[in-house]
Amino acid sequence: MPLDSKEMIAMVCYMKWLSANVPIGKHVRGDEPIELEIPDRAADPEKGAQIYATNCSSCHGKNGEGMWKPDSSTYINPPLWGAYSFQRGSSPSRVLKIAAFIKANMPDKIAKWQKPFLTDEQAIDVAAFINDDRIHLRPQKKDRTMPDYADTRVKPIDYDTGPYLDSFSELQHKFGPYKPIIEYHKAHNLAVIY
């Protein structure tokens, strides 16, 4: 964005507003993802589909399309897959990353980070359903020649595109089981990021 564009100025104003009265260089409550207990098994998109139908589709739509304002200017409830959703390679397209968000915040108005609604396993399963690219399409980054993680050493373990510093498959990185990956990384002094 050009530095003097309306959008850039709006963004900078918003960030200044967000950081008003916030201590510089210190943590504030809620600025880190909630802890997730990693299950021994892989995430299960089929179980996630059930959880989605029961707890999420009323707001996010049967087909993940969300709910738009009548004038389509913005959403009331955001789409979770499809042409208007977050793109592949973004943080929410990582199963563990979005599962932590879901655990702390969804269903909206019901879950609170102090009092999650779904269990950790349910949050991970529904995250896997939302991000199952075999059944759900979402926007692709236009330029695939630039890797999202130029430095493989800081690639999150739930990122679904190689190369990796281990020999686990892309599918296992995406859906798990994550514990063997975490153990391998720890044993070989590699970062464990998710």
Ligand code: HEC
């Ligand atoms: C009562 C309506 C409602 C229900 C039910 C609900 N959500 Fe949401 N969801 C929202 C709203 C509203 C937002 C936007 C929150 C914001 O921007 O602060 C949201 C945001 C999200 C996001 C972030 C999307 C993005 O692009 O940033 C995810 C992921 C999500 N919800 C998943 C779920 C899952 C999974 C469930 C079921 C367990 C669920 N939601 C149930 C209303 C709902």
